[in-house]
Amino acid sequence: YPVESIRNFSIIAHVDHGKSTLADRLLEITGTIAKTDRNKQVLDKLQVERERGITVKAQSASLFYNYKGVNYLLNLIDTPGHVDFSYEVSRSLSACQGVLLVVDANEGIQAQTVANFYLAFEAQLAIIPVINKIDLKNADPERVEKQIEKLFDIPVSECIRISAKQGTNIEKVLEKVIEKIPPPQFNTTDPLKALVFDSTFDHYRGVIANIAIFGGEIEKGHKIVSAHTNKRYEVNEVGILTPNEQPTHKLYAGQVGYLIAGMKEVTEAQIGDTLFMYKQPVEPLPGFKSAKPMVFAGMYPVDQTEYNNLKSALERLTLNDSSVTVHRDSSLALGAGWRLGFLGLLHMEVFNQRLEQEYNTSVILTAPTVPYKAVLSSAKLIKEYRNSEITIINPAQFPDKHSVSEYLEPTVLGTIVTPQEYIGKIIVLCQDRRAIQKEMLYIDEHRVMLKYLFPLNEIVVDFYDALKSLSSGYASDKAYATGKFLCERLKDTIPRQLFEIAIQAAIGKKIIARETLKAYRKNVVAKCYGGDITRRMKLLKRQAEGKRLMRKIGNVEVPRDAFIRVLKRQ
Ligand code: GDP
Ligand code: MG
Numbered sequence: 001y002p003v004e005s006i007r008n009f010s011i012i013a014h015v016d017h018g019k020s021t022l023a024d025r026l027l028e029i030t031g032t033i034a035k036t037d038r039n040k041q042v043l044d045k046l047q048v049e050r051e052r053g054i055t056v057k058a059q060s061a062s063l064f065y066n067y068k069g070v071n072y073l074l075n076l077i078d079t080p081g082h083v084d085f086s087y088e089v090s091r092s093l094s095a096c097q098g099v100l101l102v103v104d105a106n107e108g109i110q111a112q113t114v115a116n117f118y119l120a121f122e123a124q125l126a127i128i129p130v131i132n133k134i135d136l137k138n139a140d141p142e143r144v145e146k147q148i149e150k151l152f153d154i155p156v157s158e159c160i161r162i163s164a165k166q167g168t169n170i171e172k173v174l175e176k177v178i179e180k181i182p183p184p185q186f187n188t189t190d191p192l193k194a195l196v197f198d199s200t201f202d203h204y205r206g207v208i209a210n211i212a213i214f215g216g217e218i219e220k221g222h223k224i225v226s227a228h229t230n231k232r233y234e235v236n237e238v239g240i241l242t243p244n245e246q247p248t249h250k251l252y253a254g255q256v257g258y259l260i261a262g263m264k265e266v267t268e269a270q271i272g273d274t275l276f277m278y279k280q281p282v283e284p285l286p287g288f289k290s291a292k293p294m295v296f297a298g299m300y301p302v303d304q305t306e307y308n309n310l311k312s313a314l315e316r317l318t319l320n321d322s323s324v325t326v327h328r329d330s331s332l333a334l335g336a337g338w339r340l341g342f343l344g345l346l347h348m349e350v351f352n353q354r355l356e357q358e359y360n361t362s363v364i365l366t367a368p369t370v371p372y373k374a375v376l377s378s379a380k381l382i383k384e385y386r387n388s389e390i391t392i393i394n395p396a397q398f399p400d401k402h403s404v405s406e407y408l409e410p411t412v413l414g415t416i417v418t419p420q421e422y423i424g425k426i427i428v429l430c431q432d433r434r435a436i437q438k439e440m441l442y443i444d445e446h447r448v449m450l451k452y453l454f455p456l457n458e459i460v461v462d463f464y465d466a467l468k469s470l471s472s473g474y475a476s477d478k479a480y481a482t483g484k485f486l487c488e489r490l491k492d493t494i495p496r497q498l499f500e501i502a503i504q505a506a507i508g509k510k511i512i513a514r515e516t517l518k519a520y521r522k523n524v525v526a527k528c529y530g531g532d533i534t535r536r537m538k539l540l541k542r543q544a545e546g547k548r549l550m551r552k553i554g555n556v557e558v559p560r561d562a563f564i565r566v567l568k569r570q
Pocket of ligand 1: 013014015016017018019020021022041053054055081132133134135136162163164165166
C-alpha cells in the first residue's frame with residue numbers, strides 16, 4: 001500500500017453516542033469481520049469493558065476497502081468516551097490524521113463532545129462530524145447539525161447522518177474518510193521512526209507494542225533501538241490488527257501496526273517511546289505529556305505474602321495503562337503497599353477490576369483523595385522537605401495547620417450541557433460545591449452550556465450523581481454534618497468484630513464525630529457451670545486481655561466498596 005492510499009483515523013465522541021457500534025459496522029462492511037447479529041462492540045475486548053458496556057482502552061483495527069477502483073488501507077482507532085480516559089484519546093490521535101466526531105442525534109452535543117473536538121482540533125486533524133442514531137424516535141439531526149455549526153464552526157453540509165445500529169449510510173462514512181482525511185505524509189525511504197502509542201504485556205511473548213510508523217520501514221530481523229532506554233533489540237514479528245494480530249512481512253511509513261521484539265521487562269517499550277534503526281538514530285518524537293493524576297488511593301495486598309505477585313501485576317498493568325502513577329507506601333494496619341494516582345474515580349474502579357480479572361489478584365483499596373498543596377511557614381519543615389511548598393497525596397501526611405501558611409486545592413474546569421429548565425437548580429448545586437461560573441452559552445434555543453471552575457474535591461465522588469438527580473441540600477456546617485455522616489456510614493458498612501471499634505472523624509486533633517461499633521460478645525462464661533467465682537473472674541479477665549490484644553493486632557475487615565459508598569453523599 002503506497003502512502004497515498006492509507007488513512008489513519010480515530011472515532012471520538014461523548015460516552016454512549018455509538019463509537020464502538022460504528023466501529024462494528026465499519027469492520028463488517030469492509031469484510032474485516034463476518035456480518036452477524038452478534039457483533040456488539042467487538043473492539044471492546046476486555047472483560048471490564050464487556051461487563052460495564054463502556055470502552056476503556058483505545059483499540060486499533062486495519063480495514064481494507066476498495067473505493068473507485070483503488071484499494072485503501074484504513075486504520076481505525078476506537079476510543080473511550082468517558083472523561084477519565086481522555087488520555088487514551090490524546091494518544092490515539094497522535095497516530096492519526098483525522099477523526100470521526102460522533103454525536104447522538106437525540107442527545108446532541110455533550111460535554112465530552114466538546115472536549116474531544118478540541119483535542120482533535122488542537123492536533124490539527126481533519127474532523128468529520130457524524131450524526132448517529134437517526135433511527136431513534138426523538139432524533140433531531142437538524143438541531144444537532146446546527147449545534148455543530150454554532151460551536152465548532154463546521155458547516156451543516158459536512159455532517160453525515162447515520163444509524164450505526166441499523167447500518168444506515170455507513171458507506172458514506174468510508175467515502176468521507178477517504179476524501180476528507182489526508183494520507184499520512186511520511187517517507188518509506190527515510191530512516192525508521194516509530195512511535196509506541198500503546199503497549200501490552202503478553203505472558204508468553206513479552207511486550208507487544210502498538211506502533212505508528214512516521215518514517216522508514218520495519219521487518220523481522222531488523223535491529224532496532226529504543227530512544228527511551230537506549231536498549232537494542234531484534235525484531236521478531238511485525239503485523240497489523242484485524243482486529244487480532246496478523247503478522248505481515250513489513251510495516252511501512254504511514255502504517256499503524258504492532259511489533260514484538262523480545263522485550264521481556266515492563267520498563268521496556270514505554271508508551272510514548274520512539275524506536276529507530278540501530279546505528280541510524282533519529283530525533284525522538286515528542287512522546288506524550290505524562291498524565292496528571294487527580295485521585296489518589298492506597299492499594300495493599302489482602303495478604304502480605306501476596307506482595308510480590310501484586311507488585312508484578314501492577315507493573316504489567318501500568319505498562320498497558322501508563323496514566324496510573326505508583327508510589328510505594330505503607331500503613332500500620334495494612335502493611336506494605338502503594339499509593340496510586342488515577343485520572344478519576346471510574347478510572348480507579350476500572351483499574352482495580354482489571355487487576356483482579358486479568359491478573360487474578362485481590363487487593364484492598366483505601367478511600368480516594370485528591371492531592372493538596374501546602375505552603376509551609378515553619379522553617380523546620382521547609383528545611384526537612386527542602387521546599388516551601390509540598391504536595392500531599394496521602395491524608396495521613398497532612399502537615400499541622402500551625403506550620404502552614406496556605407493550603408491549595410486542585411480545581412477543574414467543568415462543562416455542563418443541560419436543557420434550560422434545569423439551569424436554576426444546577427447553578428445552586430454548583431454554588432453549593434464552591435464552584436465559580438466561567439461561561440454560559442445557549443447552544444440552541446433550549447440547551448445551555450455552562451462552564452464552572454470546581455474544587456476537585458467537591459465533585460470527584462458524587463457530583464455526577466447529584467447533577468443527575470438534582471437533589472441537593474445538605475447541612476451548611478459541612479464539617480460536622482459530613483463527619484457524622486461518614487461515621488454513621490462506616491458503622492453500617494463495617495461488620496462487627498470481636499472487639500469494640502471507635503469510629504471517629506477528626507479535624508487535626510479535634511474529634512468532631514464519633515460512633516461506636518459494638519463488639520460481638522463471645523459468651524465465655526457459658527462454659528463454666530455456675531458457682532466458681534474465681535474461675536469466672538479469670539475467664540472474664542482473659543477475655544478482656546484477649547480483646548486488648550486483638551485490638552492491637554486485629555485487622556478490621558473493611559468491605560471492598562465501603563470506602564466509595566461511604567464517600568458518596570446520598
Ligand atoms: P460508545 O460509548 O460511543 O462506544 O457507544 P456504544 O457503541 O457502546 O453504544 C452505546 C449504546 O447506543 C448501545 O446500547 C448501542 O446499541 C446504542 N446505539 C449505538 N448506535 C445506535 C444507533 O444508531 N441507533 C440506536 N437506536 N442505538 C444505537
Ligand atoms: Mg465504546
